[in-house]
Every structure is written in C-alpha cells, then in structure tokens.
Amino acid sequence: MKPRILGALVMTCLVLLLPAGVLAEREEPLSPQALKIANDLNCPVCEGQSVRDSNSQLARDMRRTVQERLDEGYTEEEVYDYFVDRYGVGILREPPKSGFFMTLWWAPVIGIAIGALVLGTFIAQRKKPVQATTEPSAGSASDEHDPDDDLSEYEQKILRDLDDDDSLRNGRQ
Amino acid sequence: MAELGSGVLIVALLLSLYGFAVALVGAHRNIPELVESSIRATWGVAALVVIASGALLYAFITHDFSLDYVAGRSSTDMPMGYVLSAFWGGQEGSLLYWATVSTVLAAIAITMHRKRDRALIPYVVMTSFAINIFFLVMLTMITSPFTVRANVPAEGMGLNPLLRDPGMMIHPPLLLGGFAAFAVPFSFAIAALVTGRLGEDWIRAIRHWALIAWGVLGLGLLIGAWWAYHVLGWGGYWGWDPVENVALLPWLTATAFIHSVIVQERRGMLKIWNMSLIVASFILAIFATFVVRSGVLSSVHSFATSEIGPWFLGFLAIITIGSVGLLIYRIPGLQSDRQLESVVSREGGFLFNNLLFTAMAFATFWGTVFPIVSELFRDTKLMVGPPFYDQVNGPILLALIILMGIGPLLAWRQSSTSLLFKNLLWPGLAGVIATIVSIVMLEHILASVAVGATIFAVGTIVLEYVRGSRARRRSTGEMYPVAITMLFRKNSRRYGGYLVHLAVAIMALGVIGSHFFQTERQFVMEPGETGEIGAYQVTFQGLENRQTADANVIAAVVDVARNGEHRGTVEAYRFFYRNFEDQPTAEMGVMTIGIDDVYVVLDRWEESGTVGLRVFINPMVSWIWIGGGVFVVGMLTLFWPNPKPSRSRAAGPARKAVLREA
Numbered sequence: 001m002k003p004r005i006l007g008a009l010v011m012t013c014l015v016l017l018l019p020a021g022v023l024a025e026r027e028e029p030l031s032p033q034a035l036k037i038a039n040d041l042n043c044p045v046c047e048g049q050s051v052r053d054s055n056s057q058l059a060r061d062m063r064r065t066v067q068e069r070l071d072e073g074y075t076e077e078e079v080y081d082y083f084v085d086r087y088g089v090g091i092l093r094e095p096p097k098s099g100f101f102m103t104l105w106w107a108p109v110i111g112i113a114i115g116a117l118v119l120g121t122f123i124a125q126r127k128k129p130v131q132a133t134t135e136p137s138a139g140s141a142s143d144e145h146d147p148d149d150d151l152s153e154y155e156q157k158i159l160r161d162l163d164d165d166d167s168l169r170n171g172r173q
Numbered sequence: 174m175a176e177l178g179s180g181v182l183i184v185a186l187l188l189s190l191y192g193f194a195v196a197l198v199g200a201h202r203n204i205p206e207l208v209e210s211s212i213r214a215t216w217g218v219a220a221l222v223v224i225a226s227g228a229l230l231y232a233f234i235t236h237d238f239s240l241d242y243v244a245g246r247s248s249t250d251m252p253m254g255y256v257l258s259a260f261w262g263g264q265e266g267s268l269l270y271w272a273t274v275s276t277v278l279a280a281i282a283i284t285m286h287r288k289r290d291r292a293l294i295p296y297v298v299m300t301s302f303a304i305n306i307f308f309l310v311m312l313t314m315i316t317s318p319f320t321v322r323a324n325v326p327a328e329g330m331g332l333n334p335l336l337r338d339p340g341m342m343i344h345p346p347l348l349l350g351g352f353a354a355f356a357v358p359f360s361f362a363i364a365a366l367v368t369g370r371l372g373e374d375w376i377r378a379i380r381h382w383a384l385i386a387w388g389v390l391g392l393g394l395l396i397g398a399w400w401a402y403h404v405l406g407w408g409g410y411w412g413w414d415p416v417e418n419v420a421l422l423p424w425l426t427a428t429a430f431i432h433s434v435i436v437q438e439r440r441g442m443l444k445i446w447n448m449s450l451i452v453a454s455f456i457l458a459i460f461a462t463f464v465v466r467s468g469v470l471s472s473v474h475s476f477a478t479s480e481i482g483p484w485f486l487g488f489l490a491i492i493t494i495g496s497v498g499l500l501i502y503r504i505p506g507l508q509s510d511r512q513l514e515s516v517v518s519r520e521g522g523f524l525f526n527n528l529l530f531t532a533m534a535f536a537t538f539w540g541t542v543f544p545i546v547s548e549l550f551r552d553t554k555l556m557v558g559p560p561f562y563d564q565v566n567g568p569i570l571l572a573l574i575i576l577m578g579i580g581p582l583l584a585w586r587q588s589s590t591s592l593l594f595k596n597l598l599w600p601g602l603a604g605v606i607a608t609i610v611s612i613v614m615l616e617h618i619l620a621s622v623a624v625g626a627t628i629f630a631v632g633t634i635v636l637e638y639v640r641g642s643r644a645r646r647r648s649t650g651e652m653y654p655v656a657i658t659m660l661f662r663k664n665s666r667r668y669g670g671y672l673v674h675l676a677v678a679i680m681a682l683g684v685i686g687s688h689f690f691q692t693e694r695q696f697v698m699e700p701g702e703t704g705e706i707g708a709y710q711v712t713f714q715g716l717e718n719r720q721t722a723d724a725n726v727i728a729a730v731v732d733v734a735r736n737g738e739h740r741g742t743v744e745a746y747r748f749f750y751r752n753f754e755d756q757p758t759a760e761m762g763v764m765t766i767g768i769d770d771v772y773v774v775l776d777r778w779e780e781s782g783t784v785g786l787r788v789f790i791n792p793m794v795s796w797i798w799i800g801g802g803v804f805v806v807g808m809l810t811l812f813w814p815n816p817k818p819s820r821s822r823a824a825g826p827a828r829k830a831v832l833r834e835a
Contacts, residue, residue: 029695042556048414050558053407055776090553094560100551104543108536108565115528115535123516123524 034067037079040093041066050093175240178228178319185221185276186309188214193302200295211298212283218305219280226273229266229318233259239325242266242318248329250723250751251337258342259332264481265318267349271462272308274353275301278382282357286378293375296364304356307488316481331723334750334758340400344393348420351390352458355423357382359455359496362448366499371444371506376437381812383434383451386458387427388808394420395801406759406774408691408789410797413562418541419464422534423457426450429530436523439585441510445500446527448507452496457534459489515587522580529573536565563688571623574681577674578604578630581637600636604629620689627681634671634678641668665813672807680800686768686793695776696786707790709771710734714742716782725749729775729784733764740766745775745786770794 030038035052041062043054051059051066062083069079083091095101192214199207229242233256238244246259246266260266279301287294312318335341358379365375397417402410411417430450436443463485513520540557547553582588582596608625615621642656651659660668696704698713705711714730727747733740743762750758762773770791777785 029697035693035695040560042558048412048556048558049407088553088555090555093556093558095555095557100547100553103546104540104557104561105565107539108532111535111539112528112532112569115532119524119528123513123521 030063030067031070033076034063034070037066037070037076038063040080041083042091042093044087044091174228174232174235174237175319175321178225178232179313179317181221181224181228182309182313182317182319185218185225186306186313188217188221189302189305189309192218193299193306196295196298196302200299208295208298211295211302212287215276215280215283215298215301218302219276222269222273222276222309225312225319226260226269229269230257230260233257236329238327238329239321240318241320241322244322244326244329246330246332248331248723248751251331252722254339254342255332255337258336258345261345261349262332262336265312265316265320267345267462267465268308268311268316269318270346271349271353272305272312274350275308275356276305278354278357279305279360282360282382286361290361290374290378292368292370293361293364293378296367297360300360300363301356304360311481311484315484331750331752334724334748334753334756335404337723337748337750337758338400338404338760340396340403344396344400347389347393347396349393349462351386351388351393352423352462354382354386354389355427355451355455355458358386358451362451362455363496363499366448366496366503369503369506371448371503373438373441376434376447379451380431380434380438383427383430383454384808384811386454387424387431388811390420390424390427391808392801392805394424395797395804399798399801402794403761403763404759406761408693408772408774408787408791409687410794413540413557413559415541416465418537419457419461422538423454423461425530425534425537426454426457429527429534430454432523432526432530436520440520442513442520443524444507444509445504448500448503450527452500456489456493456496459485459492463489517583517588517590517593519580519583519585519588522576522583526573526576526580529569529576533566533569533573536569537562540565570681571626574623574626574630574678577677578626578633581633581671581674596636600629600632603632615690617689620685623685624682627678627685630674630681631678634675637671638668661810661813665810669807669810669813672810673804674807676800676802676804676807678800679803680797683793683796683798683800686796687791690792692790694788696788698784698786700782704786704788706788708736709766709769709788709790710737711771711773711786711788713784713786716778716784717744723751727775727778729762729773729778729786731762731773731786733766733771733773735766740764743771743773745773747775765795768793768795 038052038059039050041051043049043051043056043059043062045056045058046054049059051062065082066079069082070076074082080092089096089101095104097105192211195207195214196211198204199209199211229240231237232240232243233247234253236243236247236249236256242263242265243259246262247256251259261270279297283294283297283301286297290297361375361379361382365371394417397420398410401412405412427450430447433443433450434447437447463482513524515521540561543557544555547555578600579597582593582600584592604625607628608621611621611624612618615624638657638660641660642653645651645656645659646653649656649659692707694704694706696702696711696713698704700713700715703710703712710733712732712734714732717728717730719726719728725748727749728744729746730742730744732742741764743764745762746760748758748760750756759775762771762775764771770789772789772791774787774789775784776787
C-alpha cells in the first residue's frame with residue numbers, strides 16, 4: 001500500500017505543478033476570424049489536429065501570433081503567407097489548388113469521370129433494342145393514365161415483389 | 174498461461190497447414206473424406222485459437238505480469254473492464270482477436286454451408302486456412318502476445334490513457350471484428366473464382382455474411398465517432414484522420430456491394446463487379462488492419478507503431494495479385510445473364526449508387542495516401558485534412574442522399590417516366606418545401622439544400638411504407654399496424670433496408686446541423702464568472718481535484734443555463750493516469766438541451782482556480798446517435814428470419830421463373 005500512497009502524493013504534486021504558470025499571461029480569447037485561421041492551420045507537432053484544437057504550447061503560441069497579426073492589421077492572406085513562409089505549405093490544412101497539389105484535387109474528379117465513362121460504355125453496350133414487352137409494371141405507358149390505374153399498378157408491383165421475394169427465398173431453401 | 178497460449182497457437186498453425194493441404198488434395202483427387210477432415214480441422218483451429226484468447230484473458234484477469242503484453246498494458250489498479258479491454262489495446266492482442274473472430278466465423282460458415290455448397294467448400298476452407306496461416310505465423314513468430322519477461326515487474330504499466338474509456342471497450346472489437354468478418358465472403362468469392370462456379374450459389378451463400386461484416390463495421394465506426402466526440406475534445410466526431418479513413422474504406426465498398434448484389438440476384442447482372450467489390454472490401458479491411466497497426470500513415474492513432482508493416486504489405490500484395498489475377502482469368506465466365514434495358518430503372522439506380530460509393534472510396538483513399546505520394550515525389554510533408562474531404566466527399570454524399578430518395582421509386586427493368594414523376598411528386602414537394610423553409614430559417618443555402626434533399630429521401634421512405642401497407646390492406650384487409658408489421662415480416666430485407674435509409678437520413682440531419690452551425694467561444698474564467706454563448710450562459714463554479722484508483726482527475730464544474738434559466742451542471746475532466754502523467758486525457762462535459770449539445774472542454778487551469786474553457790454549441794449531434802440506434806434496429810430487421818410463405822413450396826421455382834421472364 002505504501003508505495004501507492006507515495007505514488008499518489010507524487011502524482012498530485014506533479015499535477016499541480018504541471019499546469020501552474022501556463023496561464024501566467026492571460027491569453028485573450030481569440031476573435032472569430034482568428035479562430036477560423038487557427039482552424040485552417042495544422043499544428044506542426046501534433047499529428048492530425050489543427051492549431052485551434054491542439055493543446056500544445058506551440059499551437060498556443062501560434063494562436064497568439066495569429067491574433068496579434070490580425071490586431072496589427074494584417075489581412076487573412078498575409079497571416080496565412082506568414083505561416084507558409086515559416087513552416088512550408090504543409091502547414092495549411094487545405095492543400096493549395098495549384099502546381100503539384102492539383103493532382104490531389106483533380107484525381108477524384110478524374111476518377112469519377114472515368115467511372116462515369118465506364119458506366120456509360122456499359123449502358124451503351126448493353127442497351128440493345130428491347131423487344132416490346134407487355135409487362136404492366138415495365139410499361140413505358142402512355143401519359144394519359146387513370147390515376148387509380150397507377151395506384152393499383154403500384155400495388156400490384158409491391159405484391160408481386162413480395163411474392164417474388166417469397167418464392168426466391170423458397171427456391172433457396 | 175504463456176506456455177499454454179503459445180503452445181496452442183503453434184498447434185493451431187500446424188493444424189491449419191494440415192487442413193490446407195488436406196483440402197487441396199481432397200478437392201483435386203475428389204476424396205470426400207479428406208475434405209471432411211479439413212472441415213473438422215477448421216473446428217479444431219477455431220477451438221485452439223479461442224483457447225489461446227482465453228489464456229490471454231486469464232492472464233489479464235490474474236494480472237500475470239510475467240507476460241510482456243499484460244505488463245505493458247494493464248495494472249492492478251485499473252478497473253476490471255479496462256483490464257479486459259486491454260486485450261485489444263495493442264498490436265499482438267488485436268491480431269489474436271482478429272484471428273479468433275475470423276477462425277470462429279469461418280468454422281461456423283463452413284459448417285453451415287458444407288451440405289449446400291459442397292463444390293465450393295474445399296476452396297473456402299483453403300482460402301480461410303491461408304488467411305489463418307498468415308495470422309498464426311504473425312502471432313507465433315513475429316509478434317506473439319505470449320512473450321515472457323525475464324524479470325517480472327511488481328506492477329504493470331497500465332493501458333494507454335486514450336483507451337481508458339467505455340467507448341474504447343467496444344469500438345476496437347467491433348471494428349476489428351468487422352474487418353475479420355470480411356474473410357468469410359472473401360473466401361467464398363475466391364472459391365467461386367477458383368472453381369468457376371460463378372452462378373447464384375456463392376452470392377446466396379455470402380449475402381448474410383457480407384451483411385454481418387458491413388453492419389458490425391458500421392456500428393464500430395459509429396461508436397468510434399461517439400468516442401472521439403466525448404474524448405478528443407475538438408468538438409467534432411469525425412476528423413477525416415487517416416486511421417478513420419482506412420476503416421471507412423471497406424465499409425464504403427461493402428455498402429456498394431450490398432446494394433449491387435440485389436441486381437445480381439434479381440437480374441443476373443454485374444457479376445464481375447460484385448466479385449470485385451467483395452475482393453476489394455477484404456483487401457481494404459486488411460489494409461486497414463495494417464495501417465492501424467503499423468503507423469505508416471501517422472495520425473493520432475499512431476501509438477500502435479510496430480515492425481509488422483513489411484509482413485502485412487507482403488500479405489496484401491499476395492492477396493491483391495492473386496485475386497485480381499483470378500478475376501481476370503474468370504471474366505469470360507462472369508458475363509451477365511441479362512442486359513440493362515433502361516437507365517431509368519432500379520438497376521440503373523443501383524449502378525449510380527455504386528459509382529458514387531466507389532468514387533467516395535477512391536477520393537478518401539487518395540486523400541489518405543496523398544501525404545506519402547507528396548513525400549515521395551516532392552519531399553513536401555503535408556496533411557490532407559477535413560477541408561479536402563468536405564469539398565470532395567460532401568457533394569458525393571449529397572448526391573447519394575438524393576439518389577436514396579429516387580432509387581426506391583424506380584421499377585426494375587424500366588420505369589415509366591410518368592409513373593416515376595407521379596411517385597416523386599409528394600417526396601419532391603416535401604423536399605422543396607423543406608428547402609424553402611430552411612433557407613428562410615437558417616439563412617444558409619448549402620445547408621438548406623442538404624436539408625431539403627434529406628427530407629426528400631425521408632418522404633420516399635414514408636411513401637414506400639404507406640403504399641406497401643395500403644397495398645396489403647387492400648389485398649388482405651389487415652389493419653394498418655398489422656399491415657406494417659407484416660411488411661417487415663414478409664420482406665424484412667426491403668423494409669429493413671428502408672429503416673437503414675431512415676437512419677442515414679436522421680444522421681445526415683445531425684451532420685448538417687453540426688457541420689454548418691457549430692459555434693465556439695473561448696473563456697478565461699474565475700470561479701463564479703459567467704460567459705455567454707448564443708442563447709446559453711455557462712457559469713464556472715470551480716475546480717475539483719479528485720483521486721480515482723488509477724488516476725488523478727481535475728474536474729471543472731460548470732453550470733449551464735439557457736436564456737437565464739438553469740438547466741443543469743456539467744463537468745469537464747482532465748485525467749492524469751499513473752505512468753502517463755505527461756499524456757493527460759480528457760472527457761468533455763456534454764449536455765443535450767433540445768437539439769443543441771452544450772460541449773465544455775477544460776483547456777487550462779491555474780492554482781488560483783482560474784480556468785481556460787472552450788465551449789461549443791453543437792446543434793443536432795444527438796441526432797447522429799439516435800440515427801445510430803435506428804441503424805442497429807434496421808440492421809437487426811434485415812436479419813429477422815422471414816416466415817415461410819403459406820403457398821406450397823413446389824410453386825416456388827416455377828413462379829420465380831415466370832416472374833423473372835414476365
């Protein structure tokens with residue numbers, strides 16, 4: 001038991017010591033604009049968190065820098081540039097849409113375009129002349145439909161779907 | 174326990190090798206006895222791996238610190254729940270857990286299907302043994318959870334503080350379990366490819382297994398989001414962190430699969446595509462296991478760094494090359510039975526669904542690996558964060574929600590446009606009205622469009638239930654409540670599926686609300702001071718220093734009021750765990766008032782009692798958890814056994830044929 005009590009004591013001291021002085025200079029709460037900028041910057045020492053969200057000392061300093069720069073009359077752009085100059089383009093949470101980084105932004109667009117193209121080819125290939133079927137639900141029916149017909153058609157479809165699924169299942173058992 | 178654990182794992186490895194060989198010979202020489210023997214070997218392997226897991230659990234319960242894994246992850250002062258969850262708190266235990274789930278599920282699946290899918294089974298057995306062999310080699314030779322320490326410490330290190338949370342007791346097992354469960358459909362897919370039996374058999378066999386893997390993984394992701402929201406303290410639940418992304422990838426491809434498989438069942442189309450999706454889901458599940466456990470893509474989860482990377486990469490390469498090769502070889506046998514007749518059809522809807530889901534998977538994958546690409550080719554370190562995913566995946570999600578509203582109203586083969594427009598009338602009207610009302614109320618165009626799209630999708634679901642039950646009432650004369658129940662009982666797949674759609678819509682509203690309308694303020698406060706954020710007032714009452722068995726806790730007590738009316742008290746915590754004093758963790762004070770979450774983060778504090786607080790108002794986040802509940806109910810409905818229809822069974826195939834041709 002003894003070491004544990006001692007351990008607890010040491011820990012309490014540690015805990016009380018750790019944060020002491022952190023608030024020595026009372027940090028002014030950030031303006032909404034500063035918060036936005038801080039949220040657009042990566043905290044360089046902690047993986048995956050923004051400067052706004054990080055608890056590290058560096059992020060805290062960066063937040064203060066952001067606020068100071070804004071107070072000094074820098075524009076948002078200038079604040080971003082300041083950080084890019086110091087830390088490289090990786091500091092931006094949103095990679096720029098220029099140069100090499102265009103590959104990041106365009107690859108998904110090209111991907112979806114290729115996907116759509118493949119799909120289009122598939123549809124074009126498969127879409128051979130269809131013999132006129134007389135199935136009611138498949139009907140590319142005329143526009144003048146009795147509304148009641150539509151509803152009952154729909155009901156028929158549902159009932160048939162249900163039956164169909166029943167029998168499909170039956171077939172499997 | 175160490176001897177028992179490592180002993181049974183070695184025996185399990187040997188038995189797996191035996192089972193693989195016997196299945197191979199049995200299948201080739203057509204000796205049923207050997208195949209039967211290999212089936213029994215799967216039971217043996219499952220039992221042995223379960224014993225190994227039991228041994229590790231026992232070591233945790235008895236605080237056997239002679240085991241390196243136990244000493245490094247637990248301690249006597251931790252609550253028993255966390256001691257047990259330390260089982261999957263590290264790489265070795267996670268892999269053992271993975272192996273346990275996959276061997277047990279494989280044994281169950283193989284036993285269930287051994288009669289009906291006799292031709293496939295030997296190859297299913299072989300594939301699952303091949304997977305087992307890889308994991309058992311890892312567990313016995315590379316990264317054994319049963320490594321013994323030379324000198325036994327009196328006390329263990331304790332668990333990584335981030336994992337000491339109820340969310341972490343269930344999130345990792347569900348996620349890893351979901352990954353491991355993809356092994357079953359993958360084994361059947363490979364068996365179908367090897368044997369060339371590419372008909373309906375394997376699809377029918379794996380549908381439920383794919384659904385299990387998909388559902389468990391989905392639930393795991395949701396609980397992960399819940400954990401992040403309560404513990405990580407940036408006010409959000411999904412950070413597009415690399416590890417989150419790779420866990421999402423197999424879920425996306427599996428979601429595409431559970432939709433497109435319906436097309437194959439009904440119309441005999443998309444066979445190559447479905448096969449590819451299942452293979453891709455398994456490969457991505459392995460990739461996810463590998464990424465989480467190797468730290469290749471550094472992220473907040475990178476505490477699980479290790480040396481197993483190359484092994485996993487090799488395994489990944491083998492299964493990728495192997496299955497893609499098999500797939501290409503079998504393409505001639507995977508031609509569609511029927512042809513697409515019209516784009517405006519249910520099939521067409523599913524095709525667009527698949528395009529969108531795979532596009533999202535691709536974009537997410539690309540964003541996740543791009544930092545590596547950039548580092549390799551440009552020597553530029555960068556992080557692809559939420560802005561990228563918001564801009565790329567956001568529109569895709571919006572399109573998916575709109576499609577969710579249209580898809581169910583499309584008829585198979587070909588929809589008559591006039592009927593389609595007629596069906597779209599009411600949901601569409603609801604969507605338009607919702608958009609207009611939202612624009613007026615929220616003054617945010619994008620969010621309003623998203624709300625409108627979601628309401629449109631909800632409208633379609635409601636319409637489907639109303640019409641389904643009306644049709645039943647007309648034909649059977651049942652009361653509406655009975656009719657709705659019967660809809661679920663008769664066709665749980667369809668109406669359970671709509672329930673999942675409804676869950677997605679509820680979650681979508683939650684995401685829209687919290688994404689577009691989150692507000693945040695930071696306060697530096699003395700005890701007794703009050704800060705104002707929106708309609709809410711937060712009063713800092715004071716700091717409390719508490720001591721639990723394994724941690725020192727700092728709690729900030731905060732009163733929450735809305736428009737001056739006191740609504741309750743929340744506490745935001747910081748935990749300093751023994752041995753991890755330099756990694757304080759947190760728990761946020763969250764109070765749900767109406768649709769808003771008041772979310773209080775304790776940032777900093779002084780001896781004098783002054784604190785730095787960050788307060789968020791997160792609208793609608795609670796809807797995400799409600800949606801999660803509906804998701805679970807919908808999923809269970811999907812598994813609800815359908816009663817046998819009263820019609821004679823003999824009519825089944827004939828009816829089916831008639832209806833198919835009709």
